[in-house]
């Protein structure tokens with residue numbers, strides 16, 4: 001996989017299920033308000049981080065290419 005990813009969690013949407021932390025403990029952590037935060041704003045492409053974004057029940061996680069902002073997840077609709 002190529003370029004680095006930018007990781008964002010929409011805290012207005014996150015319901016604190018903890019799914020992303022279970023799927024990618026290196027990528028996400030719950031804060032004291034039980035909301036998810038990315039552990040870093042950027043990551044090398046990582047299947048677990050992608051699985052976490054795909055597995056989030058409310059689609060609060062957005063992945064984009066750090067260089068150029070192209071969507072990684074959710075994918076752009078054709």
Ligand code: SF4
Nearest residue numbers: 014015017018020056
């Ligand atoms: S899986 Fe989604 S809703 Fe659950 S803690 Fe992570 S970002 Fe929040």
